[in-house]
Amino acid sequence: MSVLIYIDHADGQVKKVSHEALSYGAALAKAIGTTAEGLVLGKTSGDLAVLGIYGITKVHQVTHANLDQVDAQVFAALIADAAIAVNASVVIFSNNINGKAIAPRVSVRLKAGLVSGAVSLPDLTNGFVVRKSVFSGKAFARVEINTPIKVIAVNPNAYPVHTLEGQAEVVALDLQPRDSRIKVTATNKISGKVPLSEADLVVSAGRGLKGPENWGMVEELAELLGAATACSRPVADAHWRPHHEHVGQTGLAIAPNLYIAIGISGAIQHLAGVNRSKVIVVINKDPEAPFFKAADYGIVGDAFEVVPKIITAVRKLKGIA
């Protein structure tokens, strides 16, 4: 028996969300008295043995030209085969974009119950019960998995990374991927910026900013903090900001460590996408803005006066003139 963790990577680097999934898998393996092992599909740069610090004993790797593009169908078949090869009783994914596409397919192949959006370790006192986020972050459900093999997709930023001393043994797994039936013809990455879905810190603004020409201070603050930028839906709808910045019920759901909301009222549909943030800061000139109810820190004031002052204070803190 073992716990198998799928390790997602991009541009040769293991993603931060995979460090979380590895820590989660290692803690679960300890709780059920077995070993945690990782699985990498495709080529990575750097030494995978270092992933041992997350508490896994082995990293299995399959490299093949067919794995250069992520096709959920090809990946899921390999992961399911690997799970059988290492006798896995639980397969762990990060519930990120790739995890959401692959984990359901693995669940079907292994006929293994899936809980996606898990936010804590399974409760093993009575069966195998996993807490997951539901109602767009407004509640949790405790879901029991009733099958011998289980699949869990862990929400990004929900489980803390733990490290210890240790090296993992890297082993090539002799499995052949099938041919892909899709073809990636172009990839367009917004370079230089922190991708919103992976960001630790997010600076977001809404209609209170009046127009796209006023986003300079938002971008400046974000850059100072190394944060990603986001916006409310009407702002994206009016094309003041690109669509991929839209957060909320119908946009991206994020869970950064810090979310700074400037001139956003805090409508329930907006909160649905950001209420899993660890710390929420609201800057709004209306003391009655609903967002203050969901906030940890707030300033009632005019964004055009407050934000420049915050920028000055951050510069001072960071020792930037």
Next chain:
Amino acid sequence: MKILVSISKTPDTTAKIAFTDNNTKFATDGVQWIINPYDEWYALVRAIELKEKDPSVSVHLINVGGADAEPILRKALALGGDEAIRVNTEGNDSYYIASQIAFVAKEGTYDLVLTGKETIDFNGSSIGGMLAEMLDLPFVSLATSLEISGITATVKREIEGGEESIHADLPLVVSCQKGMAEARIPNMRGIMSARTKPLKVVEPVAAENLTSIKSFELPPAKAGVKLVSADDAGELVRLLHEEAKSF
């Protein structure tokens, strides 16, 4: 070309989230039910647009649910679907629901199956992928645009920090999100014609439930906001740095 669009019923986005029966059931009192926004605004509207471009396209809708889902299926027909199928069973296990949709999809030999990105109540984002595996088809998730030419689909989809373009031959399963289409409201003609469009009710096929919901919980209430004076932005930065340790 035949398109199948999966339509789920979800509480309105402003619905109060509360639970009854010892926190085992969602409290439905006073809740308005809507078509899951991703299914309606993106999957369904895109399917209708494809039909408007090519009248030989037919758009079928499928819901796995009880009779109380029929009003939302009528609305989806009013928006422009041709025919609706309701699989008469309730369930909240993704595998069980996907098995029902897969059976109908196989029987109907569809060229394209469109789902929403996720349901806004269960947030599984699982059914599209499960369905694709059950049908042994490729799955393009989180699509932001979809064009069909002959038997080839060109799909753009979200990836971390950007977008990717994909070519794939039909049949195909695609999950849809923002970008794909613009929300519409049904017009009078649509509403009138929806009354006479077929809404078939079929019984479920035997399938397993691999998971079961034990209970629900609400997150603990926030401690309350700590307000800082607008003149003292430096204090906010200090608190974020020293107390919250955010940066």
